[in-house]
Amino acid sequence: MSKKEENLNKNWKKDFPIEKQQATNVSRRDFAKFLTLVSGGLMVGSGLVAAKAYWYPKEEVEGEHFVCNKADVPLGGTHAFVIQGSTIPYILIHLETGEFKAYEQKCTHLSCSVFYKPGTGIIHCPCHEGSFDAQTGNVLGGPPPRALPKLEVFFKGEAVYVKAAQQEKVKVI
Amino acid sequence: MSNFRRSQNQSNPNKLNAILSTLIFVLILNVTIQIWLLYAALNNALDNNIEILIPAFVASFGLFLVCIVLLYYMPTGNTNTRK
Numbered sequence: 001m002s003k004k005e006e007n008l009n010k011n012w013k014k015d016f017p018i019e020k021q022q023a024t025n026v027s028r029r030d031f032a033k034f035l036t037l038v039s040g041g042l043m044v045g046s047g048l049v050a051a052k053a054y055w056y057p058k059e060e061v062e063g064e065h066f067v068c069n070k071a072d073v074p075l076g077g078t079h080a081f082v083i084q085g086s087t088i089p090y091i092l093i094h095l096e097t098g099e100f101k102a103y104e105q106k107c108t109h110l111s112c113s114v115f116y117k118p119g120t121g122i123i124h125c126p127c128h129e130g131s132f133d134a135q136t137g138n139v140l141g142g143p144p145p146r147a148l149p150k151l152e153v154f155f156k157g158e159a160v161y162v163k164a165a166q167q168e169k170v171k172v173i
Numbered sequence: 174m175s176n177f178r179r180s181q182n183q184s185n186p187n188k189l190n191a192i193l194s195t196l197i198f199v200l201i202l203n204v205t206i207q208i209w210l211l212y213a214a215l216n217n218a219l220d221n222n223i224e225i226l227i228p229a230f231v232a233s234f235g236l237f238l239v240c241i242v243l244l245y246y247m248p249t250g251n252t253n254t255r256k
């Protein structure tokens with residue numbers, strides 16, 4: 001077998017099966033056209049995001065929902081719950097200050113499960129070390145781009161109830 | 174009849190090179206702005222700030238039109254070869 005044939009049979013040739021002649025066809029003109037195509041794709045993407053938000057808006061939590069009794073969650077403890085008719089997981093936190101807070105349990109970064117670190121006032125995401133303020137749900141550190149969605153907690157006697165929180169309009173740029 | 178395209182193609186290859194490089198630079202700039210617009214739109218959509226989505230889409234559409242128009246000015250190569 002000649003040296004040339006030997007070279008052709010090498011593995012890297014199989015992994016990159018493009019002739020030298022063809023490779024030179026990828027010119028700067030083609031690159032410019034490709035960039036325009038990418039631009040069109042991004043424009044369509046923006047349109048889809050807008051269309052989805054206007055035509056299929058996110059479902060709000062409706063009505064009042066019983067979660068548990070106050071005595072079921074010790075100070076610094078948490079209680080995971082799901083609202084009837086929905087699959088979104090929430091956590092009810094009994095803060096050391098005595099307040100009750102309810103947040104969505106999905107991290108706003110990549111939807112990992114977040115948990116409350118007792119005694120610190122921090123909700124932590126173990127996947128990429130994201131931290132949220134347990135008082136407000138705002139991001140304290142790490143990659144999460146938005147605050148944790150929250151529910152409003154209120155009481156009827158000893159029972160803890162949640163309902164949709166008033167949305168605060170904060171633009172994310 | 175001489176037109177824009179013919180005179181552009183007859184210009185010096187160095188000039189064509191500069192035009193093409195500039196076009197690609199502007200195209201990359203446009204795409205970068207569009208990526209930022211899409212990122213901001215997604216984040217705001219997830220945060221229920223839907224009023225910002227239409228302006229973001231319009232801006233993205235405008236930048237895409239700019240990209241299309243710029244393709245017209247892309248040199249097709251110096252064809253002024255000697256016979």
